[in-house]
Amino acid sequence: MSAGKRLPSIPGxxxxxxxxxxxxxAGDSWGDPSGPLVLLQHGGGQTRHAWKGAGEALGKAxxxxxxxxxxxxxxxxxxxxxxxxxxxxxxxxxxxxRSLGGWRPVLVGASxxxxxxxVATGENHIEATxxxxxxxxxxxxxxxxxKILSFMRRKPDGFxxxxxxxxxxxxxxxHRKPPNNLEGLVKNVRLTKDGRYRWHWxxxxxxxxxxxxxxxNRFEASAKKLSLPTLLVRGGLSDVLSEEGAQRxxxxxxxxxxxxxxxxxxxxxxxxxxxxNRSVIDFLSHAVPVRRS
Numbered sequence: 213m214s215a216g217k218r219l220p221s222i223p224g225x226x227x228x229x230x231x232x233x234x235x236x237x238a239g240d241s242w243g244d245p246s247g248p249l250v251l252l253q254h255g256g257g258q259t260r261h262a263w264k265g266a267g268e269a270l271g272k273a274x275x276x277x278x279x280x281x282x283x284x285x286x287x288x289x290x291x292x293x294x295x296x297x298x299x300x301x302x303x304x305x306x307x308x309x310r311s312l313g314g315w316r317p318v319l320v321g322a323s324x325x326x327x328x329x330x331v332a333t334g335e336n337h338i339e340a341t342x343x344x345x346x347x348x349x350x351x352x353x354x355x356x357x358x359k360i361l362s363f364m365r366r367k368p369d370g371f372x373x374x375x376x377x378x379x380x381x382x383x384x385x386x387h388r389k390p391p392n393n394l395e396g397l398v399k400n401v402r403l404t405k406d407g408r409y410r411w412h413w414x415x416x417x418x419x420x421x422x423x424x425x426x427x428x429n430r431f432e433a434s435a436k437k438l439s440l441p442t443l444l445v446r447g448g449l450s451d452v453l454s455e456e457g458a459q460r461x462x463x464x465x466x467x468x469x470x471x472x473x474x475x476x477x478x479x480x481x482x483x484x485x486x487x488x489n490r491s492v493i494d495f496l497s498h499a500v501p502v503r504r505s
Contacts, residue, residue, distance in 0.1 A: 334434020348482025
């Protein structure tokens, strides 16, 4: 099951790996496979393509960067049972790591992917070498989350044109400049048989119940147990993670490093990819340095 046909201009995945419960996970890679492994997990409603610039930069810096579509997103399979919680995504992450040889990875996660990474490390499901959380922490803003959910649930019947897609994104992210070329949006949608563009994700992902209080408690417990090198990156314009929320995380995990990217919203890598890449590579240069011969 999928949202529809992937448009020809979207590059297909470089790799496919088995996920939990028989689904297939689609991903891309950059860099030397013998370098330190860095796994980048996108946020809800995004795809692996959100990390392309970061993956290329990490690859050039000597790391083996892997990005993959979460289940129910992009080119990865949809879950037959419609289950998309953190626990099953941790299982998918473990499956991908096994397929890559079981190396201890650096985990980089934005929003949903960051929550998966935080639980995976804090609850000892995965032994990682470092953790980078991107605009996610235990304490997040309800209004920002509601805004995301409202955007993702809009237009269940799809869009008649790419311009309509662009207008919806501009309404959600008014701080970004409108794209000059609408073809860049095709990675976010699929073309269905009725000729309409629909988002690439399984709509059931956005209709399942979420217990925010339970999630917050779980994230806090995980943050307190972190002992590995950790970096928190916040978008200065984010309405999801406030400065207060970031400082709360730093009190829970006092050895963490912190970067506030001014001029960036919740989707930091898309807003200020240059600063984001530099911040992550600077952190990894001392946390998990590349061993060059």
